[in-house]
Amino acid sequence: MAQDFNINDSLQGVWEKLGMWMDSLILSLPNFLLAVLVFILFIVAAKYIGKILSSVLKFKVKQDSIREITIKIVKVLVIAIGFFVALGLLNLNTVLTSVLAGAGVVGLAVGLALQGTLNNTFSGILLSFLPELQIGDWIENNGYAGKVIEISLRSIKIKEADNNIVIIPNSQVIDAPFKNFSRTPRSRVMVSCGVSYNSNLEQVKDLTIETIQSLYPPSTNEEVEFMYQEFGDSSINFVVRFWTNARTKKEILIAQSEAIITIKKVFDQKAINIPFPIRTIDFSNTLGIEKSSE
The missing domain is CATH 3.30.70.100 (Alpha-Beta Plaits)
Structure with a gap:
């Protein structure tokens, strides 16, 4: 015969479970506060690292958009490191492992889907630090010649002599030779x-x-x-x-x-002749002409 349901025993079990969770929370409270403090410190550090990096890149990178994107990427990386350190302080090894595994899978999927875009992005970062290519230079690349007017994370933009704008993906600029007329006086x-x-x-x-x-x-x-x-x-x-x-x-x-x-x-x-192209035409006729008799 099935045992009768006892609501008092059920409530007692719930209270015991809540008590165990409360005890666990109190015991882990110092680690939680420490993890929050460490995460806040990493956020502050990311802010100051961004300022220092901005001062350094100001003399290296002329393109403002590239400098700002680079600083944002560095900030995100610093904050991400702080997040993982905080999870480690909370002894959430299982959660940390799951997050890393998920990030790896998502990163692989995104990388495969956006392979061309990411290639252009990283090539744009390399171009921004390349001293042989700067805004205002006159270059020849991939059959086009013109003045570099913009370097973005996706492409470079040049203005040709006929005032037309040509946009070349960064990966093609990196992979192909280019001639820069402006690097030497x-x-x-x-x-x-x-x-x-x-x-x-x-x-x-x-x-x-x-x-x-x-x-x-x-x-x-x-x-x-x-x-x-x-x-x-x-x-x-x-x-x-x-x-x-x-x-x-x-x-x-x-x-x-x-x-x-x-x-x-x-x-x-000085009476020095620059001759025209000369062609000789031979009008000699070796064929005999016979006169008709009257």
Whole structure:
């Protein structure tokens, strides 16, 4: 026969259970207060670490958004460490293990889902600290050339010479070679030309070097270089290389234009011919023409 339900015994059991929980709470109260204190200390530490990091990054990173995101990430990491330390002080090893396991699974899932985005994000952080690439530089990358106007966590934005905006993902900038015209104050400029076959080649060489040296005086350890390249169809071709102050592609084009104008003017004064392309047409007729008899 089933035992009759006794409400007094049930209430007694509930009170005993609550008493055990209360005793456990009182015993663990010091650890709880210590855990709360440690967690608060980590929050305060994250705040001051963020300020110190902001002062350091102010001289390293020009992009404000990247600097702020980096500081936030560091703060979150410090607070997360404080959270796990507090759980350890509460002897919640099982909870701590479960949280870490869950974080690992969630992190793996998020990482696989956002692989491309995360790659661009980390590449953007690397680019922000890369001294070879700064806002305002003129670069060539992935077939595009322009001035860097923005570096974000996803991409860099450049403005081309035709005023069009090109957005390149950070991962492509990191993985592909890029040319930066703005990292060096001096650039070497090359101009190609040709003179007629009856020209005095020594005179042409000396005159060209003298002209370029007067237009763009070389600095220490620099020189104007002149080399004949080939016997062309209608001219003997040469290239002259010289140095000038240029940090952008436009400045290099300006230097080339000025050099071409000056060389042409000097050659005209010295009667040195820059020939047009010449084509010879043979009109000889080897076929006999027979006159019809009347």
